[in-house]
Amino acid sequence: MKVVPKTEDVRFDQQTRTLDRSGAENEINQPDKSALEMALQLKEGHGGDVVLLSMGPSFFEPYLRLGIAMGADNAILLSDRAFAGADTYPTSYTIATAIRKIGNFDLVLCGEESSDASTGQVPPGIAEWLDIPQVTYLSQLNIEGSMARAKRTVKGGYEIVEAPLPLLASVELGCNSPRFPDFRRKRWAEKEFKITVWTAADMGVNPDKIGSKGSHTTVDELVELPRPSRRMQRITGSPEEEAVLIVQKIKEAFGS
Amino acid sequence: MQDTTQVSEFKGIMVYLEHSAGQLESVSLEILGKARELAERLATDVTGVILGYDIREFGEEAAQFGADRVLVADSPSLAQYTTEAFCNVLAEVVRDRKPEIFLLGATHDGRDLAGRLAVRLNTGLTAHAVQVDIEPETNLLVCGVPGFGGSIVARCKCPRSRPQMATVRPGIFPVPERRPQRKGAIETVQVNTGQVRTKVVERSVKAGVDIARAEIVVIAGRGAVTYFDSVRKFADSIGSAIGVTRPLADRELMPRDYQVGSTGIAVTPKLAIVLGASGAAHFVSGIRGAKTVISVNKDPDADINADADYFVVEDIGRLLPALLSKLEGK
Numbered sequence: 057m058k059v060v061p062k063t064e065d066v067r068f069d070q071q072t073r074t075l076d077r078s079g080a081e082n083e084i085n086q087p088d089k090s091a092l093e094m095a096l097q098l099k100e101g102h103g104g105d106v107v108l109l110s111m112g113p114s115f116f117e118p119y120l121r122l123g124i125a126m127g128a129d130n131a132i133l134l135s136d137r138a139f140a141g142a143d144t145y146p147t148s149y150t151i152a153t154a155i156r157k158i159g160n161f162d163l164v165l166c167g168e169e170s171s172d173a174s175t176g177q178v179p180p181g182i183a184e185w186l187d188i189p190q191v192t193y194l195s196q197l198n199i200e201g202s203m204a205r206a207k208r209t210v211k212g213g214y215e216i217v218e219a220p221l222p223l224l225a226s227v228e229l230g231c232n233s234p235r236f237p238d239f240r241r242k243r244w245a246e247k248e249f250k251i252t253v254w255t256a257a258d259m260g261v262n263p264d265k266i267g268s269k270g271s272h273t274t275v276d277e278l279v280e281l282p283r284p285s286r287r288m289q290r291i292t293g294s295p296e297e298e299a300v301l302i303v304q305k306i307k308e309a310f311g312s
Numbered sequence: 313m314q315d316t317t318q319v320s321e322f323k324g325i326m327v328y329l330e331h332s333a334g335q336l337e338s339v340s341l342e343i344l345g346k347a348r349e350l351a352e353r354l355a356t357d358v359t360g361v362i363l364g365y366d367i368r369e370f371g372e373e374a375a376q377f378g379a380d381r382v383l384v385a386d387s388p389s390l391a392q393y394t395t396e397a398f399c400n401v402l403a404e405v406v407r408d409r410k411p412e413i414f415l416l417g418a419t420h421d422g423r424d425l426a427g428r429l430a431v432r433l434n435t436g437l438t439a440h441a442v443q444v445d446i447e448p449e450t451n452l453l454v455c456g457v458p459g460f461g462g463s464i465v466a467r468c469k470c471p472r473s474r475p476q477m478a479t480v481r482p483g484i485f486p487v488p489e490r491r492p493q494r495k496g497a498i499e500t501v502q503v504n505t506g507q508v509r510t511k512v513v514e515r516s517v518k519a520g521v522d523i524a525r526a527e528i529v530v531i532a533g534r535g536a537v538t539y540f541d542s543v544r545k546f547a548d549s550i551g552s553a554i555g556v557t558r559p560l561a562d563r564e565l566m567p568r569d570y571q572v573g574s575t576g577i578a579v580t581p582k583l584a585i586v587l588g589a590s591g592a593a594h595f596v597s598g599i600r601g602a603k604t605v606i607s608v609n610k611d612p613d614a615d616i617n618a619d620a621d622y623f624v625v626e627d628i629g630r631l632l633p634a635l636l637s638k639l640e641g642k
Binding site for chain 1: 332333337393395396399419420421423424425426427428430431432435436437438439440454456457458459460462463464465466467468469470471472473509510511512513514515516517518519527528550558559561562567568569574575582583585592593594597600603604605606608617618619620621622623624625626627630631633634635637638639
């Protein structure tokens, strides 16, 4: 689970060419919330524990507590300065190492992508590090015994994929409606629940493979795409008059 | 593990050619066109690689679209896309051929594959590139990757490992001209799919209109949900493709392929007609490439108005019948 700034709150500073997140409110990455909802539903049907796993600074903690209040059983935050500046390669490595340390898992559920970087590369990366099968862009998941049956979105439609557990699945945003935190659980989650924090040393990660040092890609600069200039002309009238004008504009757009 | 940091051993540009329903994906052709450009800059060549079953004719087709060489992995075991089989075969191809650049389409399957392959190959991958260039001083691949709803682009490089991998967003680059007289070398690749644990038991795919390429698109937003049938009629009557905003795809009114925005398709039509969308940044980035935008929203202060050439403040339930009768009467 990742905590991300709300996209609409992030400003681009033209002078420094950096992102200004200072005014941004944070939230749980929405597809990750869908993944959590799917995990909680599976738990209701099959039992088991739902463990939240996140990599980030300590300000992530309240969001993990929110996930606990929604119904997750445990939360682990991978937090270390050495993890900073990671691209998808060290990120998937670090998370996969933590999953190995947790051990004994049937399913790794992730959101399809994060709303800030939007790569969607971390879930397949984790599956590769763990050498388990993957199903990405999944909208439904049924488990029977040790087999999973998943509906996966592809170009032009969907496919149904069967795979043995353990399995990694990346969950599509909008495939379910994540529940609200349980009111009674919320107090406990906020006041008493203890989040487990693991550092690089706790996990025994290879220091050359984490953070910016472990990253293969570099970001040279950020550029804001110029907003296309639009005419912003208002068309007014009765619906019939507006319809006439719209049809005229349609014809103009095609040069007739 | 192969040393992917011996940068000088890696040469040439490789393009993963995706296909479905008996056709090469247009994003693969778009990338071939771009790869040709990059190859001229680097004075190197373009190799296409295609996996599937009974796909040999695609080799020649890819050559006509710009590949100097096409590697064909043709096997019944590749009849359907599975992550593991495709990843295993491609990893061997890349290790064997050592391209300096490896480009894939940012489709569902392309992204599924690239994310796993990059870790296997111990190299860097940039996602959803909307700009693909060569940096003159270093000859490195530089990709523009949109983030935060699509308005901010990060210029990314992969300086120390090879191949420099990127997935390229569909609909950004033009499909190059097909030259039937152009020939390329077609080579067969040994297929060893290795362990494949997933099984596709059903696949339901409709060959729809590729809305990224449509000349005119009617896009329905939340405010048009109740009038969706009329929206379809309207689109049909002006010969337009149809698109939707994210919430409508969530409700499965249309498949994801019709979702316009930063997490969906970027459209590039002569005209986009946006009905009942509020104008969230992640949506608007998907109509950035439209030449003209007409928007209808009943809210006079809707954000979308600032991103429209012409906007109408009107109830869609009142406007659509007027539009339909006007179009029928013409």
